Amino acid sequence: MSTTLSTVPHVLCAEEPLLPVVGGDLQVPLLDGSTVRFANLDYAATAPALASVAERVARVLPYSGSVHRGAGLPSQVSSALYEAARRSIGAALGARADDLVVFTRNTTDATNLLASVVPIGSGDVLTLDLEHHANLLPWHRAGDGHRCVAHADTVDGTFERLEAELRRRPVALLALTGASNVTGELLPIRRAVALAHAHGARVFVDAAQLAPHRAIDLAAIGADYLAFSGHKLYAPYGSGVLVGRRDWLDAAEPYLAGGGAVREVTTTAVEWTTGPARHEAGTPNLVGAVAIAAAFEALGALQPEARETHEEALRQRVLDGLAAIDGVDALRIWEGDGEAIGVVAFAVDGYAPGHVGAYLSAEHGIGVRDGRFCAHPLLARFGRTAGALRASFGVGSRAEDADRLVEALRRLVEEGPRHAYCDGPAGWVPEQDPRDLAAWTGLELGLDTAPATRSPCGNG
Numbered sequence: 001m002s003t004t005l006s007t008v009p010h011v012l013c014a015e016e017p018l019l020p021v022v023g024g025d026l027q028v029p030l031l032d033g034s035t036v037r038f039a040n041l042d043y044a045a046t047a048p049a050l051a052s053v054a055e056r057v058a059r060v061l062p063y064s065g066s067v068h069r070g071a072g073l074p075s076q077v078s079s080a081l082y083e084a085a086r087r088s089i090g091a092a093l094g095a096r097a098d099d100l101v102v103f104t105r106n107t108t109d110a111t112n113l114l115a116s117v118v119p120i121g122s123g124d125v126l127t128l129d130l131e132h133h134a135n136l137l138p139w140h141r142a143g144d145g146h147r148c149v150a151h152a153d154t155v156d157g158t159f160e161r162l163e164a165e166l167r168r169r170p171v172a173l174l175a176l177t178g179a180s181n182v183t184g185e186l187l188p189i190r191r192a193v194a195l196a197h198a199h200g201a202r203v204f205v206d207a208a209q210l211a212p213h214r215a216i217d218l219a220a221i222g223a224d225y226l227a228f229s230g231h232k233l234y235a236p237y238g239s240g241v242l243v244g245r246r247d248w249l250d251a252a253e254p255y256l257a258g259g260g261a262v263r264e265v266t267t268t269a270v271e272w273t274t275g276p277a278r279h280e281a282g283t284p285n286l287v288g289a290v291a292i293a294a295a296f297e298a299l300g301a302l303q304p305e306a307r308e309t310h311e312e313a314l315r316q317r318v319l320d321g322l323a324a325i326d327g328v329d330a331l332r333i334w335e336g337d338g339e340a341i342g343v344v345a346f347a348v349d350g351y352a353p354g355h356v357g358a359y360l361s362a363e364h365g366i367g368v369r370d371g372r373f374c375a376h377p378l379l380a381r382f383g384r385t386a387g388a389l390r391a392s393f394g395v396g397s398r399a400e401d402a403d404r405l406v407e408a409l410r411r412l413v414e415e416g417p418r419h420a421y422c423d424g425p426a427g428w429v430p431e432q433d434p435r436d437l438a439a440w441t442g443l444e445l446g447l448d449t450a451p452a453t454r455s456p457c458g459n460g
């Protein structure tokens, strides 16, 4: 029998982090006065920096100077580092020789950039209703129209619906997530590319969740554009990337007007440059670019499929644990047991998601996300307009994090929380919270009131 991911015995896997991350042993205070290692189960929102990324940034900082704007040595070094980062990111993603790698702030920025370059009159933009808002809202501005297709209960059924829409009217771009930010489920991107290309449409992959968890070969996948955020890829220094076909990018108006994007300017006219600089006006983010390149280097040095195996072990551990607790339901988009990255969405009967999130943090030192995950249409399809919870893993996660979550949820369901919580102006919080975050962290947090005088529930 061949060994598939789901048959890898998870008890033997993921006991230790795959790579060291900054803050991997962070201690946090609990409501009862004890401290515990923080279990970060919120990688899908923002992942911690890899230790190697932080080291690279520290090495580069002494040379930090103005990129493409100076004769001094730091400026020259910074310009070289910035362009080297661009090249190595393109190579890490398997970009085609003629693709452009454009630095952006994040995936949202990259998607808005792409939306601004879809040629007018070239056709509609198609998305599915399971997308993150970053891959829904920008398309309202693009092309002739945005059509949002309701996903079916199966992947095959969803593809049938996409195909029907592709046949109905010309489509310029099919914009799909590589992995759902809610459930982690993967869309078969190659299949989507084959379908779209057969109908003359290009494909954009929102890889905000995919890129941190899977190796990507853009040329092999055949997708035309792809975007991701550094802060989800263990490089939280303020940069993201849009990579893809040069023609639309070179032909469109610059995304931002300003210095660096031009060849010649008079008081009344401008000749814009082409290439990535056309859409990167303003002084570039050197550290953000270098950090993303360093992250790809570290991830690329792992054994092939090491990330998949590690995360799948953790995901199965959580799914198995949740399945054994009455009143805790995991959410899935499609029927069956298709592949997913290390993300599990779930709901707990009788508890608001924010209540559970506050309890997990305050009583167990666990960080998860609660809410609607910037995917309101999908949560509405789930019938979860009040939101849900999401646990997500990455290379810094370990089995103990998963076990702690399951045990904390079991105790919640069987015994209830030990402390009282309220839904205050800032969301769900403990009614009484003696912890002083500024004192604990030694950081100026700008919190107005000391814990003793705070009224987190808005009633005092």
Ligand SMILES: Cc1ncc(COP(=O)(O)O)c(C=O)c1O
Binding pocket: 044, 045, 106, 107, 108, 109, 132, 134, 135, 177, 179, 180, 181, 206, 207, 208, 209, 229
């Ligand atoms: C699938 C997906 N797309 C896009 C985004 C937007 O990313 P950012 O907030 O970094 O722009 C996210 C963020 O959670 C995401 O999960």
